[in-house]
Amino acid sequence: MAKAYDYLFKLLLIGDSGVGKTCVLFRFAEDQYNATFISTIGIDFKIRTIELDGKKIKLQIWDTAGQERFRTITTAYYRGAMGILLVYDITSEKSFDSIRNWIRNIEEHASADVERMLIGNKCDMNDRRQVSKERGEKLAIEYGMKCMETSAKLNENIENAFFTLARDIKAKTEKRLNQNRPGSNSQNGTGSNTKLKPKDNGGSKSSFFKMCTIL
Amino acid sequence: MNQPIDSKKFMSFFDQDYRLVKEHELRKAIFKDGIEEKYREVAWKFLFQFYPFNSTKRERFIKRNEKLFEYALMKNRWSKIYENIINSGAKEEYYDQIPTPSIDFNVKIEINQDFYKEKQNQSDSDFIEESQDLNFDYLKIQTLLNISSKNIINSKLVSDIRQIDKDIERTSYFNELSNYETEDKIKKLMDSLKNLLITFSAFNQYSSKEMGLAGKCDLGYTQGMNEIASVFLSAFKEESVAYWCFSNYMLNDTYSNSSLTLNTEKIADSHVLKTSVAHYFSDYGINTKLKHLKFLLGVIDPELNKKLVELKLQDMNFCHEWLLLSFKRCFNSTIAYQKCFEILSSRFIEFHHAALKNIVVRNVYSFDLFICLSLLRQLREKIVKNCHDESEFYEAFSEFNKSKFFQENFEKIIHDSQEIFGKYCIISNSVIQSDNEKNGNNSKTFAKIKDLFF
Numbered sequence: 001m002a003k004a005y006d007y008l009f010k011l012l013l014i015g016d017s018g019v020g021k022t023c024v025l026f027r028f029a030e031d032q033y034n035a036t037f038i039s040t041i042g043i044d045f046k047i048r049t050i051e052l053d054g055k056k057i058k059l060q061i062w063d064t065a066g067q068e069r070f071r072t073i074t075t076a077y078y079r080g081a082m083g084i085l086l087v088y089d090i091t092s093e094k095s096f097d098s099i100r101n102w103i104r105n106i107e108e109h110a111s112a113d114v115e116r117m118l119i120g121n122k123c124d125m126n127d128r129r130q131v132s133k134e135r136g137e138k139l140a141i142e143y144g145m146k147c148m149e150t151s152a153k154l155n156e157n158i159e160n161a162f163f164t165l166a167r168d169i170k171a172k173t174e175k176r177l178n179q180n181r182p183g184s185n186s187q188n189g190t191g192s193n194t195k196l197k198p199k200d201n202g203g204s205k206s207s208f209f210k211m212c213t214i215l
Numbered sequence: 216m217n218q219p220i221d222s223k224k225f226m227s228f229f230d231q232d233y234r235l236v237k238e239h240e241l242r243k244a245i246f247k248d249g250i251e252e253k254y255r256e257v258a259w260k261f262l263f264q265f266y267p268f269n270s271t272k273r274e275r276f277i278k279r280n281e282k283l284f285e286y287a288l289m290k291n292r293w294s295k296i297y298e299n300i301i302n303s304g305a306k307e308e309y310y311d312q313i314p315t316p317s318i319d320f321n322v323k324i325e326i327n328q329d330f331y332k333e334k335q336n337q338s339d340s341d342f343i344e345e346s347q348d349l350n351f352d353y354l355k356i357q358t359l360l361n362i363s364s365k366n367i368i369n370s371k372l373v374s375d376i377r378q379i380d381k382d383i384e385r386t387s388y389f390n391e392l393s394n395y396e397t398e399d400k401i402k403k404l405m406d407s408l409k410n411l412l413i414t415f416s417a418f419n420q421y422s423s424k425e426m427g428l429a430g431k432c433d434l435g436y437t438q439g440m441n442e443i444a445s446v447f448l449s450a451f452k453e454e455s456v457a458y459w460c461f462s463n464y465m466l467n468d469t470y471s472n473s474s475l476t477l478n479t480e481k482i483a484d485s486h487v488l489k490t491s492v493a494h495y496f497s498d499y500g501i502n503t504k505l506k507h508l509k510f511l512l513g514v515i516d517p518e519l520n521k522k523l524v525e526l527k528l529q530d531m532n533f534c535h536e537w538l539l540l541s542f543k544r545c546f547n548s549t550i551a552y553q554k555c556f557e558i559l560s561s562r563f564i565e566f567h568h569a570a571l572k573n574i575v576v577r578n579v580y581s582f583d584l585f586i587c588l589s590l591l592r593q594l595r596e597k598i599v600k601n602c603h604d605e606s607e608f609y610e611a612f613s614e615f616n617k618s619k620f621f622q623e624n625f626e627k628i629i630h631d632s633q634e635i636f637g638k639y640c641i642i643s644n645s646v647i648q649s650d651n652e653k654n655g656n657n658s659k660t661f662a663k664i665k666d667l668f669f
Binding site: 008017018036037038039041042043044045047058060065066067069070071072073076 | 378381382384385386387390393437438439441442496497498501502530532535536539540544604606609610613
């Protein structure tokens with residue numbers, strides 16, 4: 001059976017409890033918004049396939065619980081992630097302060113060259129804003145990542161955020177693929193069964209791109 | 216399933232002094248047939264140890280008032296401490312330096328006795344609980360002294376309250392209620408859930424020093440407790456009764472509080488038996504449970520186990536929510552879930568497991584693990600045939616979860632789970648016996664198990 005996609009990217013959403021991770025994901029994967037979400041327990045996921053430059057990319061996006069009680073379980077998903085969205089709530093200073101701790105978690109558990117992106121959610125609630133856009137940008141620059149303010153409620157920048165992250169991962173991936181296959185510039189065209197899959201990596205620090213296989 | 220426990224059947228568990236002497240029969244009936252709506256509240260009071268099984272009417276009356284008193288004072292205690300922290304205006308990093316306010320021995324606590332007035336109209340459960348004229352002043356001092364000896368850590372209290380606040384509205388029970396309850400009622404229930412969870416977290420948190428010295432494990436509040444606590448709130452009219460039943464459910468050693476006289480010496484040698492539900496709300500605890508599940512899958516269905524290993528899913532993490540919430544979110548309503556919860560809480564099968572120990576098992580595994588296996592069996596064919604990678608598995612799993620298969624096929628799954636349990640007993644037994652006698656005893660064991668379960 002032919003695969004319905006060219007690449008499979010695994011993404012991860014992390015951030016404090018209640019910043020809107022599940023809403024962001026729900027908006028992106030189902031194009032819906034529901035104010036009465038139940039809290040995520042452990043880990044959950046959604047899938048959406050997008051198209052970038054003629055390539056079909058399947059995004060498998062993991063949603064985590066904000067309270068970090070079950071570290072063994074959630075950190076298992078850091079390891080496989082190619083992109084991580086760090087989400088805070090622009091109306092909560094505390095959730096923004098926590099971003100540094102979340103980055104520490106990434107450094108500890110994710111692969112070294114994982115793509116990261118900072119998301120300031122709930123930008124529709126400007127009247128209750130506690131974190132300015134500039135502070136978000138400053139933090140993002142400090143850690144060398146892109147940042148965006150989003151609203152899952154109004155569907156602002158949600159698509160943009162995921163597409164941007166996916167594009168960056170794709171560029172990185174294709175660069176590696178080409179490096180690893182000297183002399184073969186042709187990419188088999190769009191309908192190929194090329195699939196990127198990280199192998200199980202024992203040492204979490206090594207780059208997953210080094211261990212990519214083409215199936 | 217037969218008739219759920221009704222008035223006549225429920226009465227039959229008591230002796231002439233109104234002690235619930237047939238605990239075993241009660242557990243068995245709950246496991247097999249469930250409880251009629253009307254008797255659920257009172258049966259759960261026994262099942263979750265609000266009333267001791269062997270108590271008399273008078274003892275229950277005293278116990279009830281003691282517990283109501285204690286809960287009211289505990290609530291009062293943490294709210295005073297919390298108020299004091301907030302009023303101090305201190306920065307968060309200095310919270311732990313704020314001294315705890317001293318106990319106020321003049322605190323006024325009213326215990327609402329309307330419960331007994333209501334009861335008078337329901338003659339058929341009158342033998343369970345009745346009002347008596349007693350003075351409870353002595354209780355206050357004693358309880359206050361007990362409560363004041365518990366050290367509550369300011370910073371933990373505040374951070375737990377913060378998390379609880381976030382989770383109250385995101386508890387599925389309230390989403391369900393919003394379809395048919397008034398806002399006032401929902402607000403009241405939300406307040407109750409909040410009080411209940413804060414009280415539990417405040418009185419079950421430990422400093423690292425206490426953890427080191429007494430071997431206590433720090434609980435506080437963990438996401439997911441809100442879902443479990445809401446089940447109790449859905450079954451009990453009174454917040455304090457819901458609190459004590461929740462607290463007992465979480466903390467009691469699953470076995471030792473029973474008056475059943477099983478071969479207790481043998482029970483005591485198994486570490487698994489000394490585990491409380493609360494233990495599973497920790498990283499270590501839930502991982503132990505997932506390991507047990509993996510072990511059982513290997514015994515019951517080696518082929519599926521092998522497939523999951525190939526898909527790199529051997530950690531069984533996808534069962535995390537099922538096990539942590541005891542399948543609560545497999546049901547679209549908390550009320551509909553009650554029957555599942557009481558089957559799991561009856562601990563009927565585990566008791567038998569222990570009773571069967573002399574003929575069978577090395578280890579005791581709780582019934583929820585067998586339900587997991589039974590649910591996975593439903594997915595089995597899809598997994599083995601169609602899943603080529605982890606992501607295909609997750610898609611199939613998520614679709615299955617969304618279909619509310621468990622709720623729709625409740626009796627079938629429970630039945631299958633028992634069958635798998637029986638299979639496990641036989642395999643486990645034959646492994647033990649194969650060392651000694653090579654043949655013959657399998658059929659005997661099976662007959663014995665069959666007697667017990669079918």
